[in-house]
Amino acid sequence: MTVCRHCFVSGRVQGVMFRATTARRAIEFKVTGYAKNLPDGRVEVLVCGEPPAVEALCDWLWQGPPAAKVSDVVIRDVECKEIPREFITR
Numbered sequence: 001m002t003v004c005r006h007c008f009v010s011g012r013v014q015g016v017m018f019r020a021t022t023a024r025r026a027i028e029f030k031v032t033g034y035a036k037n038l039p040d041g042r043v044e045v046l047v048c049g050e051p052p053a054v055e056a057l058c059d060w061l062w063q064g065p066p067a068a069k070v071s072d073v074v075i076r077d078v079e080c081k082e083i084p085r086e087f088i089t090r
Contacts, residue, residue: 001051002083003049004048005075005076005078007046008045009045010042010072016067019043022035022045023035023087025060029057030049031047031087032049032084032087033047034046034090035090036090046080
């Protein structure tokens with residue numbers, strides 16, 4: 001069963017390799033989706049895959065790479081009509 005979660009990560013998360021590190025972790029967890037910087041300073045992440053793997057990446061978002069300082073992660077379940085085939089950064 002594939003699930004998708006839409007996440008918004010706040011704090012010091014831009015300019016600290018957050019998207020690139022998230023993509024590497026996504027590959028490790030075998031999930032698909034994307035990570036993208038938003039104009040307001042947050043990072044938007046879509047994560048799709050098996051529930052334990054999606055949960056693992058969503059948990060990791062609270063940590064991020066060493067230079068990040070995550071202050072909040074808002075996560076909501078979403079229904080994806082088209083599941084991404086890979087994880088990309090935008």
